[in-house]
Amino acid sequence: MKSRTSAERRNLTQQIGFLFLRVVAIIAVLPIIAILIYIVYKGAPAISWEFISGFPSDGMRSGGIWPAIVGTFFLTMGCALIVTPIGIGAAIYLAEYAPDNRWTQSIRIAIINLAGIPSVVYGLFGLGLFVIFLNLGISIIAGAFTLAIMTLPVIITTTEEALRAVPQSFRVVSISLGATQWQTVRRIVLPQALPGTITGVILGLERAAGETAPILFTAAVFFLPGLPSSALDPTMALPYHLYVISTQVPGMSSEIQYGTALVLLIFVLGMNLLATVIRSRARARRQW
Amino acid sequence: MTTKNKIITEHLVLQYSDGTESLKDISLDIPINAISVIFGPAGGGKSTYLRVFNRLNDLAKVTKISGKVHLYSDSGGYLDILDPKIDVTALRRRVGMVFARPVVLPMSVRQNLTYGLEIAGERKKSHLNQAVERSLKQAALWEEVKDRLEDPAADLSGGQQQRLCIARSLALEPEVILLDEPTSGLDPISTGKVEASLQELKKSYTIVLVPHSVQQAARTSDYAAFFLQGELIEYAPGKNIFTNPVDQRTADYIEGRFG
Numbered sequence: 001m002k003s004r005t006s007a008e009r010r011n012l013t014q015q016i017g018f019l020f021l022r023v024v025a026i027i028a029v030l031p032i033i034a035i036l037i038y039i040v041y042k043g044a045p046a047i048s049w050e051f052i053s054g055f056p057s058d059g060m061r062s063g064g065i066w067p068a069i070v071g072t073f074f075l076t077m078g079c080a081l082i083v084t085p086i087g088i089g090a091a092i093y094l095a096e097y098a099p100d101n102r103w104t105q106s107i108r109i110a111i112i113n114l115a116g117i118p119s120v121v122y123g124l125f126g127l128g129l130f131v132i133f134l135n136l137g138i139s140i141i142a143g144a145f146t147l148a149i150m151t152l153p154v155i156i157t158t159t160e161e162a163l164r165a166v167p168q169s170f171r172v173v174s175i176s177l178g179a180t181q182w183q184t185v186r187r188i189v190l191p192q193a194l195p196g197t198i199t200g201v202i203l204g205l206e207r208a209a210g211e212t213a214p215i216l217f218t219a220a221v222f223f224l225p226g227l228p229s230s231a232l233d234p235t236m237a238l239p240y241h242l243y244v245i246s247t248q249v250p251g252m253s254s255e256i257q258y259g260t261a262l263v264l265l266i267f268v269l270g271m272n273l274l275a276t277v278i279r280s281r282a283r284a285r286r287q288w
Numbered sequence: 289m290t291t292k293n294k295i296i297t298e299h300l301v302l303q304y305s306d307g308t309e310s311l312k313d314i315s316l317d318i319p320i321n322a323i324s325v326i327f328g329p330a331g332g333g334k335s336t337y338l339r340v341f342n343r344l345n346d347l348a349k350v351t352k353i354s355g356k357v358h359l360y361s362d363s364g365g366y367l368d369i370l371d372p373k374i375d376v377t378a379l380r381r382r383v384g385m386v387f388a389r390p391v392v393l394p395m396s397v398r399q400n401l402t403y404g405l406e407i408a409g410e411r412k413k414s415h416l417n418q419a420v421e422r423s424l425k426q427a428a429l430w431e432e433v434k435d436r437l438e439d440p441a442a443d444l445s446g447g448q449q450q451r452l453c454i455a456r457s458l459a460l461e462p463e464v465i466l467l468d469e470p471t472s473g474l475d476p477i478s479t480g481k482v483e484a485s486l487q488e489l490k491k492s493y494t495i496v497l498v499p500h501s502v503q504q505a506a507r508t509s510d511y512a513a514f515f516l517q518g519e520l521i522e523y524a525p526g527k528n529i530f531t532n533p534v535d536q537r538t539a540d541y542i543e544g545r546f547g
Binding site: 167169170172173174175176177178179180183187188192286287288 | 342344347377378380381384385387389391393394403404407408440441442453456457460
């Protein structure tokens, strides 16, 4: 019997290995494609100008989702206003100034743990702190603060990575030209890290826009006859609205449910697309 | 030596926390308006010594530093470089530095040159423009880039980038220029241009150079110091040390018996 040479055997093993990896990669892509196709197929017929710009009517069973869209927009923007300065400031401290000691390590551990807390726990915490203790009531501002705490670790981590990616030699050169450390950060490091930072902020906000649990007890309500008039008003929001019409309203048409899901998906994927565009444009323009 | 000294070093001792590249009792005077070359095998403390002069070692973990390093001004007064209380940003404007690899900042050619002046508070357009032209001419780069001032500095060739780095430190009108193997990444033609501009520059500046080869040390030096494992072995005018070294170790290194 003629046996295969070891080279042939190695080659065959490699072929099988590549095939396996290719199949696994395809499996990883399938869910997102399946979700997209399913939601678009089921939800697209509901999309109309009235659906986007109208108020719900007939106990949510018909009409539009405009107040939920507006509410999610306000919550996301409020969250951005709160979390961006805090997140970027903390990242600058950690990447540029923090000495390598126990204190810094405990800050890092705290941030990692913050990222691991379940979102419903954030919701409960927001209820306790912002709604009740700080007496903000069920309001956009209470929801925005709760979402801000939840997105903080994502933004700190991505911003810190963007700052660390800026070559150390730029810092040394800037210092050697008589710059202070802060001048170096402000004039060299931050501008170079800006695209990565913006990407991180958008990805954090994308998560905030789609979450239900943190706003469940802090900002969102079942139905409002008008749009919120101040940050202290409660609001409707897309993820919560979807939850309500999927579980709490008997005799609900699935078309409106999937239409709402589709709008939320477009909102979130649109932000993701924006982040990708900013990142790839910056990469093309980058000089290092 | 009868020449006027720009920097004097007495009994300088320096140690890093990890024990590398320390300096052992260095005493050495850097004469004004000349090229002083610090040469020797890798790991001998040449870069460390250079970085003492503009306190760039502040960025590293230095566990011990002692001795005397004084920077003299034309009036005869001096600045105690090792004094922790001095304004290091002002010192770094007086003592410029050029690194081994050309590091252009991610901005235009012009912005690279005006960066140091702008952070020092210079706002006048006319002053900044003058500094750009003067420094580029001094670094023998003006003719090549005068029409490309607004282009990204990264678009220049390697040799042009390194001369831009030299021009960038000249824009601040320093008194001393430190160059740490400035031609190690350059082709022979670019190296020749840099060496030629150094010969021009020494008329108005004091230059301390860590060369990338013994040949470059011999070509460029007015004075040369041989560093070996953190010690100063020999210091003499260049024409003496490379033809007639006193110490056997200097002779062995120059003749290539060890590297």
